[in-house]
Amino acid sequence: MRTEQPWGIGAGIAERFADIGASVVLTDVNKSKGQEVAARIRAKGGKAVFQAHDVANESHWEAAVAAAIGSYGQLDVLVNNAAIEQTVWLADVDFADMQKLLTINVSGAILGHKHAIRVMRPGGASGRGGSIINISSVAALIGAPGLGVYSASKGAIRLLSKAAAVERGALKYGIRVNALHPAFVQTEMGEKLPGDFVSLGVFPDIDAARKAHTALYPQGRTGVPRDIADAAVFLASDMSSWVTGTELVVDGGLSIC
Template sequence: MGSFDLTGRKALVTGGARGIGASIAQALAKAGAAVMIGDILADLGEQTAGAIAGTGAKAGFVPLDVRDDASWQAAVAATVETLGGFDILVNNAGIEITSLVVDIDAEALRRMLDVNIVGVGLGMKHAFRAMRPGGAAGKGGAVVNISSVAATIAFPSIAGYSATKSAVDRLTRVGAMEAGKLGYGVRVNCIYPGLIPTDMGMKLAGDVVAVGLWPTTDAAVGDVVGRTPLGRLGEVGDVADAAVFLCSHAARFITGAGLPVDGGMGM
């Protein structure tokens, strides 16, 4: 695999039990990395880790509530102990709660802030502490944060989600600057996926119908495809391949960047 070979690397993927996170974990393992799945979905997370281990890769599961400092500390310690190191973090865990601006619910907004912003911020904190010189792993590494095309376009009914994913972009860039300036040896980048027909993506398609923006789910999805120059929805593998690239030696001089994986929708 050359520059994309991740043999010897040790990764933690949040929200890795299903959807985009599971696909990223599988792709990292296929590229040679040992992978830890971090998620609140214990049964499904164990199944995903088991499936990866069944391919011959080293894989495990650790319970992780990304909103909680102590949970992060325990998850990183378990990753280092189980995998023998830690040099890749993919901050993938996220939630989306659809709402028109006139109907924003404070508690729903706070939930998205906690998972999508606080979760990413804490993940970067604990990754930096473990990966920097003198840390529990201490060999530098790569952090990939999953943002969204919602950070780059004005799509109706997802103002709160868009705000949180825009914040992920800012966290990424400031984190990359700090990690470089302070000599941590950690690169930090983010990905902006387009709409992907995971459980979350299809729930959004149904939700925009429920709030009266489109007449049917098919019409909503068709409109998204119509706004996408490549003429299709994304696939989980599209994002997974981009994550492997950003974690690999091929991206060795890339940090503080946002990579659109949206078929051109965010242009």
């Protein structure tokens, strides 16, 4: 059984990529945590730099892509991972909160495509194609109470991935695009969810929420960042050279029940 410290999926992916020899640019709005992960990678002999990055800010995307080119001379893989989550009944949605979530989760990913494609495509600063991996969610595939807004955002990522894959193929850019669909993973965001369900009255207490949640998985456990990172490595590598526009579900069987 895999057990890990509950850091984020993005950090787990960055560390896994570095472990297999990739040169990594980590980006986040949280500078201290991002710098900590980059330092941890370098301490293990890996290559990593950190770039402060708000995915809802287009100039930040330009700076992040420039950091990759400036540090390593190329950009071969983009992992669109940044997201926030709301647990709220649809009748109680706050418009400003909804806009913030959709801007980060959806607009941020679209901007990532825009600026990564510009450097990956023929004639770009990197110019040799690549792989774009969008982190969607099992919430884009099945319904869950209180997750309507979040599910809508991840459903958008699911179809963005397919549309982008078709477009990139038609333009002969040599860029593959795929979506990863994790279930709830042991991260700061994932660990928050049972408490949110208790607050909504779905479960009477946190223990009941966690037991019910774990019982949903045929494999008998929730996920850890390494589960998602291993799948991302596959989609980034030549092992998936004929894979584009697909949805790789990494959910311990949750969505088949």
